[in-house]
Amino acid sequence: MSEVKKMVAEQRNYSVLTTDDAKQIVINYIQKTELSNYEIEFGLPEINDRYDIWKVPLLYMKETIGDIVINAYSKEVDEKLSSKISVIRNRILSIQAKSSEKTKTRKKRSKEFIISNLDNMVIKGRAEVALKTLPDQSIDLIFTSPPYYNARKQYSEYESYDDYLLLIRKVIRECRRVLIDGKFFVINVSHVLVPRSSRNESSTRIAVPFDIHQIFMEEGFEFIDDIIWQKPEGAGWASGRGRRFAADRNPMQYKAVPVTEYVLVYRKKPCILIDHFIRNNPNPEIIKASKIEDDYEKTNVWYISPARDKRHPAIFPAELAEKVIKYYSFVNDVVLDPFGGIGTTAKAAKKLGRRFCTIEVCDEYIQYTLQELEVNLIDMFSERKIVYKDLSDKNDDEDFKSFEHLVHRLIHEGYSKDELYDALLKGINNIKNK
Structure with a gap:
């Protein structure tokens, strides 16, 4: 018969031989501290034979709150290597507070189903100001493409990139207030190329999506998806990027031609279960009417050709807006675009049986939007009129x-x-x- 291989604890003649031995030592230790008042559980104790110790993880409500370390020979708790009792207690209190808040939120969710009573709205004014006129939790979906940042003063109203990001933060913060808990904010953004001022300088590419993502994280949103909007290959050559390398083919001159933009998807915290919005909707017909057809986008790469319009230098295609609205809202929901342009999002919302709220500061773009939306304006569930508000600055x-x-x-x-x-x-x- 082959000899049974001894465990490390047996080979080294430890006084603490098994996981049960280690747990019991920790139980006896905890009973002498203020932690005895809490229902603490244990993770799997482990031996560290390099230092001849046992490490016993402590859990509270399934979360790790610290470790107790035991000398494998003396059976004594090594307090220098163990988590401090005060730290463990503070972690327990933090978990209890979060649990209590979640319980309150769940109770609130189960009782409330918010249906916005906003009419279709076209608002003229700066987004960060106009948003203040909307009630709390009155919007079901936000989809927008903010103005591009360009550091060339002749094309930009922003003193610096930080000023631009401050504007975006103000708008995101107000949008969070007006957005219903658990609903979606989808934003189309891309990196920005700042051309060089002279032949002796290099152009600069600013990673705008990554900076805006950080703002969303700080302003109470949860990141859901990064969708890549891919354009046909020829679309990227208009930027001029990559032409030098195409001509010379020298190493270090390579620059990829941009043919993609980001469609970043966030949800407002608390992120209420999607089932809440499906099961608790008082109108089952809306859920049925909102079902998405078979030919939906199955990956996070969407192939959509860019759009052009002589009336606006940087519009996104209606197809992009329609996909976002179909995937992230229900029929009769209110869709907001705080940087409305010539009303692409609003027109897509109307086409898909949603209500719309679009904000735009340029009077010319507002007039284009009104002209198109006033023609045969029909809502699926009510004959709503467009409410037009002018909040722009006046010198009159x-x-x-x-x-x-x-x-x-x-x-x-x-x-x-x-x-x-x-x-x-x-x-x-x-x-x-x-």
Whole structure:
């Protein structure tokens, strides 16, 4: 008969031989501490024969909260190598707090099913200001493509890239407020090429999608998908990127011709289960009418040709908007585009039986949008009228007939009463000091 191979603990004559021995030592240790008040469980104890110790993981509500380390010879807990009791306790309290919040959220979810009562809306104004006029949790889906950043001053209104990102953050923050919990924010963004100023300089490519992703993470969204919008190969040559290498073929001059953009998909936290929106909808016909046909996109690479329109220099194709709206909203939902342009998202929403809210600062683009949407405007579930709001800045003296009118307009544009009060005091003090 072959001799039975001894375990490491037996070979080294450890005093702690088995996992049960290790757990019992930890149980006895915990009972003498403030951790005895909590229902702590154990992970799988492991031997580290290099240091002659046992390591016993501690779990609370299935989450790891620390380790207790035991000297395999003396059976004593090594407090220097073990997690501190105070740290373990704080982790337990943190888990309890998160669990309590989740319980409250689940109870709230089970009771509430929010149906927005917004009408179709075309709003003229800056996105970060106009969004303040919309009620909390009144939007079912946001799909937009923000303005491109370009550092050349003759083509850009932004003093710096940081100013551009600050604008995006303000818009994302307001969008989170108006978006219903658990619903989607889909954004079309791409890297931006800043051309060189002279032959002695290099062009710069800015990774805009990665910076915007970080803002979404910081503003209370959960990342869901990165969809790649791929254009035909010839579409990328318009950027001029790659032409030098194509001509000379020298190493280090290689630059890939861009033929893709990102369609980044986020959900507003708390990320309520999708089943909540399906099972609790009071109108089963809406769920049925929202079913997606067989020829849907099965991967995260979407092959869509770019669109062109003489009225706008940078539109995205209606096909892209329609796919996003079909995949991430239900019939009769409200779809918001805070950078509306000539209304591509709004028109796609209308076509698919959704309501729309589009915001745009350019009066010319607003007029194009109104002209197209006012023609045969029919909603699937109600005869809704377009509500047009003009929140743009005006220099018309009629607008400032009274101080009261001015204050009312500023509050409507999103300024708080405290901000107006501070500005008023500052103005009065300036007059006194003259």
